[in-house]
Amino acid sequence: MDLFLILRYCAPVGLAALGEVIHEKAGSINIGLEGMMLSGAFFAAWVSLATGNPWWGLAAGTLSALALMVLQCFFTIRLAIDQVVVGTATNLLALGLTGTLFRANFSKTALSNYPTLPKIGPLDPLLIVAIVLVPVVWWLLQRTKWGLAARATGEYPEAVVAAGFGVRKIRWQAAGLAGLLAGLAGSYLTLGFSGSFTENMTAGRGFVAIAMVTFGRWKPQWVFAGALLVGWLEALQFTLQSRSVQLPYQLMNALPYLAALAVLVIVGRGRGAPAALGIPWRRP
Amino acid sequence: MIKKIGGFLWITLGLVAILLLTFACLGIPVFRSAGLIAQGSFGTWNDFTRTLVKTTPLLLTALGVLVAWRAGMYNIGGEGQFVIGGLSGAAVAQFAPGLPPSLMLGAILLATVLGGALYAGLAGWLHVKRGVQVVVSTILLNFIALEVLDWAVRGPLQEKKKQLPLTDLLAEGARLPRFSSQNDLHAGVIVAGLAVVIVGIVLFRTAWGYRVRLTGSNPGAAQAAGLRPGRIQVQAMMVSGALCGLAGGIEYTGMTAQIGTDLAQNWGFLAIPAALLGMLHPLGAGLASLYFGALFAGSKNLEAFTKAGSTIVFVVQAVAVLGFVWLSRWSEERALRREAEA
Numbered sequence: 077m078d079l080f081l082i083l084r085y086c087a088p089v090g091l092a093a094l095g096e097v098i099h100e101k102a103g104s105i106n107i108g109l110e111g112m113m114l115s116g117a118f119f120a121a122w123v124s125l126a127t128g129n130p131w132w133g134l135a136a137g138t139l140s141a142l143a144l145m146v147l148q149c150f151f152t153i154r155l156a157i158d159q160v161v162v163g164t165a166t167n168l169l170a171l172g173l174t175g176t177l178f179r180a181n182f183s184k185t186a187l188s189n190y191p192t193l194p195k196i197g198p199l200d201p202l203l204i205v206a207i208v209l210v211p212v213v214w215w216l217l218q219r220t221k222w223g224l225a226a227r228a229t230g231e232y233p234e235a236v237v238a239a240g241f242g243v244r245k246i247r248w249q250a251a252g253l254a255g256l257l258a259g260l261a262g263s264y265l266t267l268g269f270s271g272s273f274t275e276n277m278t279a280g281r282g283f284v285a286i287a288m289v290t291f292g293r294w295k296p297q298w299v300f301a302g303a304l305l306v307g308w309l310e311a312l313q314f315t316l317q318s319r320s321v322q323l324p325y326q327l328m329n330a331l332p333y334l335a336a337l338a339v340l341v342i343v344g345r346g347r348g349a350p351a352a353l354g355i356p357w358r359r360p
Numbered sequence: 361m362i363k364k365i366g367g368f369l370w371i372t373l374g375l376v377a378i379l380l381l382t383f384a385c386l387g388i389p390v391f392r393s394a395g396l397i398a399q400g401s402f403g404t405w406n407d408f409t410r411t412l413v414k415t416t417p418l419l420l421t422a423l424g425v426l427v428a429w430r431a432g433m434y435n436i437g438g439e440g441q442f443v444i445g446g447l448s449g450a451a452v453a454q455f456a457p458g459l460p461p462s463l464m465l466g467a468i469l470l471a472t473v474l475g476g477a478l479y480a481g482l483a484g485w486l487h488v489k490r491g492v493q494v495v496v497s498t499i500l501l502n503f504i505a506l507e508v509l510d511w512a513v514r515g516p517l518q519e520k521k522k523q524l525p526l527t528d529l530l531a532e533g534a535r536l537p538r539f540s541s542q543n544d545l546h547a548g549v550i551v552a553g554l555a556v557v558i559v560g561i562v563l564f565r566t567a568w569g570y571r572v573r574l575t576g577s578n579p580g581a582a583q584a585a586g587l588r589p590g591r592i593q594v595q596a597m598m599v600s601g602a603l604c605g606l607a608g609g610i611e612y613t614g615m616t617a618q619i620g621t622d623l624a625q626n627w628g629f630l631a632i633p634a635a636l637l638g639m640l641h642p643l644g645a646g647l648a649s650l651y652f653g654a655l656f657a658g659s660k661n662l663e664a665f666t667k668a669g670s671t672i673v674f675v676v677q678a679v680a681v682l683g684f685v686w687l688s689r690w691s692e693e694r695a696l697r698r699e700a701e702a
Binding site: 107147151155156157158160161162164165166168169171172173175176177179180275279280283284286287290324326327329330333334336337340341344 | 673
């Protein structure tokens with residue numbers, strides 16, 4: 077099967093999941109990831125259409141996801157409010173804003189015919205970024221001082237305070253990186269992957285990315301392997317169709333979700349999960 | 361008590377303010393839109409019945425959400441449970457057509473309750489046995505349920521002519537009774553109202569409800585008290601799924617009488633803010649659902665006259681949840697400061 081096709085399908089989940097590894101290592105879970113990707117996808121397409129330049133689109137999409145992340149972190153980090161509650165609101169906000177702006181400005185079917193990112197050989201630039209990021213994220217978390225502090229923040233925040241770091245500051249920084257990558261992932265959906273925007277087009281990829289982080293035991297290389305598995309399953313439907321294998325297409329659509337669920341069941345309880353994951357930090 | 365009523369009043373005022381602000385921010389004419397929504401939701405008795413009919417599925421799923429969340433289980437899979445519930449009911453109608461009409465409606469509703477309960481119970485069981493986070497598993501199960509729905513209405517449950525992606529229309533006798541031919545008001549509205557009372561009694565006046573609340577607020581204490589938190593969490597998930605499945609069943613037997621790919625309408629998703637703004641209390645959830653039900657009924661009107669439509673309700677919900685948690689945290693901190701000063 078075509079490796080590039082698999083990579084193309086893997087990239088949105090892969091980029092978002094690599095960001096989420098950093099985010100979760102520092103102790104927060106980003107339930108709003110889906111919404112951030114959706115927002116990235118919409119604003120990337122819109123600005124690319126408006127300016128005629130896909131790179132401005134990429135910048136706008138990424139910034140919009142980052143803005144949502146800043147809003148989310150104000151609540152989860154600054155106010156220490158439950159991350160699931162706030163993340164759910166983030167998703168609704170993104171779904172509502174993109175839906176309303178889309179319906180108000182475009183026909184109700186699809187936004188398309190805008191410039192997309194150029195290709196370097198068979199690869200999109202963002203595919204290269206995704207591949208390069210795997211060792212970079214590993215290096216950042218395992219070999220830098222910041223990475224050590226971030227990992228400690230996710231395991232035992234009290235120790236980080238004792239060592240003179242700020243727990244909130246590190247979580248803000250980790251969230252910033254995760255928001256950036258969520259935005260890239262979303263922008264890739266409309267600028268590299270499909271060439272059109274439709275309402276709610278992320279279709280659960282943000283949640284699949286969260287599942288892949290658990291599946292990969294918070295290790296960038298394994299998380300990316302999980303994303304490759306999802307990409308392979310998504311690409312599989314075309315291969316099977318061309319070989320005229322008769323399977324209900326709904327089964328093919330559901331495969332990535334079924335696989336994500338299955339790996340979570342097989343991997344089981346969170347060995348390797350950051351001990352303070354999902355617990356809001358309050359100054360003692 | 362008076363404090364609680366005051367709280368609700370503030371929330372109501374805040375919700376209206378948020379709606380107007382959202383219009384203003386998105387450049388939609390503020391007062392004209394608000395007027396259109398008010399007219400579409402409360403203008404006449406028939407408009408109000410539309411509000412009630414929209415409130416019903418939202419309220420039942422919101423009750424489902426709050427039972428699970430009270431047990432510390434973040435069930436965001438109401439959507440999937442709604443769909444699987446509805447499909448289970450349609451399966452009864454399809455495969456047991458010989459049932460006498462008087463039993464048919466009961467059998468369908470029972471099936472929807474069971475279908476929803478089992479689907480949510482699966483997520484609960486996976487959480488307890490394999491440590492799969494409910495937040496993630498229920499969302500994945502939503503997407504799987506939507507594919508099952510698409511497959512079922514084009515496959516085994518498709519109508520007799522095999523043309524449209526729909527199930528057969530239910531026989532008149534198997535539908536929920538309606539009160540008038542002028543509007544869609546059906547007996548399911550009463551079921552939703554009763555469910556508020558029953559869930560309230562079960563949560564706050566029974567031993568099981570106490571166990572659920574203890575497990576959610578302090579699993580360690582629940583364990584120390586000799587309870588088995590895992591078991592209670594699975595039970596709470598099943599009750600939650602049962603309510604969401606029932607919502608699907610009532611939408612099916614009361615409104616549409618047949619199931620298509622658009623069965624779910626995001627109710628399971630929208631129920632989460634409704635439950636949160638209702639402070640995870642059945643009465644509060646009832647009021648919040650009524651507000652959002654009115655918004656949906658009114659936004660149909662808005663859709664017809666302006667470019668904005670029902671997606672605006674998502675924005676209002678999100679802003680409302682964020683505003684609500686912000687205010688609660690603020691008043692909590694103020695109380696703490698006062699305590700420290702005293």
